[in-house]
Amino acid sequence: QVQLVESGGGLVQPGGSLRLSCAASGSIFSIYHMGWYRQAPGKERELVARISSGGSTIHTDSVKGRFTISRDNAKNTVYLQMNSLKPEDTAVYYCNAAFRTLGYWGQGTQVTVSS
16 A cells, blocks of 8 residues: 655746655555656546656656656655646646556645746
8 A cells, every 4th residue: 555645736827847746655665656647627637757666757748848757765755847837737736656556646736837
């Protein structure tokens, strides 16, 4: 069992930055592949970025060059650095932990990009 708690969301102006954090507890963090997903109103949840247990990363095309996922296994935490934010980045952002057939979600953190 893994518990995930996201933090760092908020209201930011277009062009601004935020860093989301996801703190994990309850299991061996380093074995999990970690991901950030987001869900905008009226839309399906989508993958934003993912980092493997070995540190390999992928970012969806819409955030490449603006967002960066990273992890600190010593702190059991995964981060999402978001720069050059756009109004279309507005969504609830969710942290996900996956290992084989197991998957866990956090409660989500709201990110609103608006002037």
